[in-house]
Amino acid sequence: MSPSDAPVTAPGRAAAPGAPVVSARTIRKSFGEKDVLRDISFDVPEGGVTVVLGPSGSGKTTLLRSLGGLERPDAGVITIGGTTVDFADLTPNRHGRLPRAQREQEDALAAQTGFVFQGHNLFAHKTTLDNITEGPIVVQGEDPEAARERARVLLEQVGLSEHADKYPFQLSGGQQQRVGIARALAQRPAVVLFDEPTSALDPETVGEVLTVMRDLAEQSWTMVVVTHEIRFAREVADDVLFIDGGVVVERGAPEQVILEPQEPRTQAFLKRILDPL
Amino acid sequence: MITLPRRLAHLVLALAIALAPALLSAPGAAAATTTASTTPAIASDVFPDPLRVGTEGVYAPFSIKQGDEFTGFDIDVMNEVGKRLGVEVEYVATPWDSMFAALGSGRFDIVANQVTASPEREQLYDLSDPYVETGGVLVVAEDNPKDITELADLKGKKAAENLTSSWREVAEEYGAEIVGVDGMTEAMANLKQGRVDAIVNDKLAVRNYIATSPDPGVKVVAETDDTAQSVFAAKKGSGYMPAINKALAEMEQDGTTQRIYDTYFAADVKAPTWWDLVKDNAGPMALAAITVTIPLTVLSFAIGLVLALIAAMGRMSHAALPRAIARTYISIIRGTPLLVQLYLIFFALPQMGVDLSPFPAAVIALSLNVGGYAAEVIRSAVESIPKGQWEAAQTIGMSRRTALRRIILPQAARTAVPPLSNTLISLVKDTSLTSIILVVEILRQAQFAAAPTFQFMAMYGLAAIYFWIICMVISIFQDRAEERFSRYVAV
Ligand SMILES: Nc1ncnc2c1ncn2[C@@H]1O[C@H](COP(=O)(O)OP(=O)(O)O)[C@@H](O)[C@H]1O
Numbered sequence A: 001m002s003p004s005d006a007p008v009t010a011p012g013r014a015a016a017p018g019a020p021v022v023s024a025r026t027i028r029k030s031f032g033e034k035d036v037l038r039d040i041s042f043d044v045p046e047g048g049v050t051v052v053l054g055p056s057g058s059g060k061t062t063l064l065r066s067l068g069g070l071e072r073p074d075a076g077v078i079t080i081g082g083t084t085v086d087f088a089d090l091t092p093n094r095h096g097r098l099p100r101a102q103r104e105q106e107d108a109l110a111a112q113t114g115f116v117f118q119g120h121n122l123f124a125h126k127t128t129l130d131n132i133t134e135g136p137i138v139v140q141g142e143d144p145e146a147a148r149e150r151a152r153v154l155l156e157q158v159g160l161s162e163h164a165d166k167y168p169f170q171l172s173g174g175q176q177q178r179v180g181i182a183r184a185l186a187q188r189p190a191v192v193l194f195d196e197p198t199s200a201l202d203p204e205t206v207g208e209v210l211t212v213m214r215d216l217a218e219q220s221w222t223m224v225v226v227t228h229e230i231r232f233a234r235e236v237a238d239d240v241l242f243i244d245g246g247v248v249v250e251r252g253a254p255e256q257v258i259l260e261p262q263e264p265r266t267q268a269f270l271k272r273i274l275d276p277l
Numbered sequence B: 001m002i003t004l005p006r007r008l009a010h011l012v013l014a015l016a017i018a019l020a021p022a023l024l025s026a027p028g029a030a031a032a033t034t035t036a037s038t039t040p041a042i043a044s045d046v047f048p049d050p051l052r053v054g055t056e057g058v059y060a061p062f063s064i065k066q067g068d069e070f071t072g073f074d075i076d077v078m079n080e081v082g083k084r085l086g087v088e089v090e091y092v093a094t095p096w097d098s099m100f101a102a103l104g105s106g107r108f109d110i111v112a113n114q115v116t117a118s119p120e121r122e123q124l125y126d127l128s129d130p131y132v133e134t135g136g137v138l139v140v141a142e143d144n145p146k147d148i149t150e151l152a153d154l155k156g157k158k159a160a161e162n163l164t165s166s167w168r169e170v171a172e173e174y175g176a177e178i179v180g181v182d183g184m185t186e187a188m189a190n191l192k193q194g195r196v197d198a199i200v201n202d203k204l205a206v207r208n209y210i211a212t213s214p215d216p217g218v219k220v221v222a223e224t225d226d227t228a229q230s231v232f233a234a235k236k237g238s239g240y241m242p243a244i245n246k247a248l249a250e251m252e253q254d255g256t257t258q259r260i261y262d263t264y265f266a267a268d269v270k271a272p273t274w275w276d277l278v279k280d281n282a283g284p285m286a287l288a289a290i291t292v293t294i295p296l297t298v299l300s301f302a303i304g305l306v307l308a309l310i311a312a313m314g315r316m317s318h319a320a321l322p323r324a325i326a327r328t329y330i331s332i333i334r335g336t337p338l339l340v341q342l343y344l345i346f347f348a349l350p351q352m353g354v355d356l357s358p359f360p361a362a363v364i365a366l367s368l369n370v371g372g373y374a375a376e377v378i379r380s381a382v383e384s385i386p387k388g389q390w391e392a393a394q395t396i397g398m399s400r401r402t403a404l405r406r407i408i409l410p411q412a413a414r415t416a417v418p419p420l421s422n423t424l425i426s427l428v429k430d431t432s433l434t435s436i437i438l439v440v441e442i443l444r445q446a447q448f449a450a451a452p453t454f455q456f457m458a459m460y461g462l463a464a465i466y467f468w469i470i471c472m473v474i475s476i477f478q479d480r481a482e483e484r485f486s487r488y489v490a491v
């Protein structure tokens, strides 16, 4: 069996054995006067799937973007795959630029994550295959042929082998999102972050994306998923985090948080999405 | 969070260094050298060697440029003077209205172009003794629709004159309304076509025109009272004039001046047909297109795009200073005429010690101009790319610079191609303006060809065809580029 025939599984990360792959401690973030994240802490163990639930505007996207390096928390400590940044220690100038060493540390943290956007954000001028190989070849300096080979395996995994040479506009929404997932996996991240990956999709293509994500969970990828797909959360999540008003209101196993929520806010939220009428 | 990538500045510097030799040895400066072969009669060390002489090259029969050769009455007199002084003479083709600006900024040392002596000029310049004396004549169209018969009739009529010539002052004195023209050829055409009512100009020049034109269509109706004396002019304090006057006096005495005069004013020159003219000049004009207009366009556009990219990044920067600098630059470029920019770079910079030859000066002026216009095109194209593209690039580990280069600019290029093609096509045509700063591009070459024959419609027509061909080729490339960029969008 050649290496490329092997199913692509999550790269093993050896920090301290048994240590969580993702650890967020007292993450704080405000936009102007508005405190969006107020002391959020949680861990994700290796191979674990954490689903983040919460009403609109509760800070889910901000939390995920903070983990993925797209937003800089005001304070808190994030450790991913053995790389740690203590945000209280950063000293950005008034244009938000960090001193070189701090910037490199922040980049190293971001490099541990793969990000799947709500609106896929595929590079419109690149084919499916080139979208996936862009990071490995250009940023990581991987051998182009090897990167393409790896990309083809990833495409097979998300069921899009025959679409390798198409441009994003030639694909359906569900297919585009699956390419987005393959692009994130090609980074060999310690954790894959999903921000409502299906909420911008036509209903009939939601299933194919969730199926791919379920496969990834089975292959032991560590994942943090923001979603309103309650069934997916119940069946796939190891851990559910319900956040509201920038704090973790309730957390636990899906059976517990989804089927027997303790907090009134969680109960109200679940009632709203499970029974919208 | 776009800040100017620092290495882009290095790129520009590298580009400038790479281009420098090309700029310095670039074609376009009109200069021809005549070597003095006989032994000097008067040795002198007040003269630079070669002595650079400003002349129009389009004022028949005084100053004519044919290919690289200058001929004409003033040229022959100047050559003879040079020979007698033992200095090499080099001609710099210069439009009349730039003549004294160019003399002032040191583009050449002396003017030989029917400069009429006047008290004002005497104050500003060193003038030689006269080498020919002539008078003004009043010229009207053959049918004389406004019935002008004497200078007094000029009151309220339109007269075509060079704006900086002394004949303009004469016409104005008699109350004419002045229509500015570029030379005698153009003045005559305007007169025949009825766009002006009269011309006051040099008797000898007019006589030559009537004698050599296949179809003059104009007639002389009066002469001015006073005579005009043609002199050479140099900067004040040149110290040239004693030696030049001595040579002129000798030439007067030994009949050399008369002999030169006869070659131009007693001869019966047969004018070539327009077809001969086209045949003779299609080659030189194509050469001007290939060696001057096209390189000028390509270089200016390439450098201009780099400037535009830098200015666009400056405009989008978070820091106030780059934003202010970029904004000021764009505003100055877009808020002032290109012609004025050309004049400033070519004539004003030398007074501050920055002396550029015509081609590099033209490249600089046009690049700055393209940069100012294209900056806004690039900025709006970059800003039209969704923020998600930047973020996706960031999540795969790209720096902002790499993201700009590999993700944003390629997509922005699609939006920018049509407006940038317009900029490029305008640039091709704008290169013709550089003739004013002595660049011998297509139009200037056409003027040289047309001047001695007074048949400039054929030459301007030919010039138009050349410009049109270049612009058509660009349009074809534009279509190709648009097609290429539309591969990845739904149509
Ligand atoms: N860049 C920003 N600037 C200002 N406010 C923002 C920004 N991003 C998010 N917010 C605000 O922060 C709050 C949380 O947003 P978000 O994290 O997107 O919530 P969710 O994903 O849970 O809907 C919202 O009130 C939103 O308006």
Ligand SMILES: [Mg+2]
Residues within 6 Å of the ligand: A060, A061, A062, A196
């Ligand atoms: Mg959100």
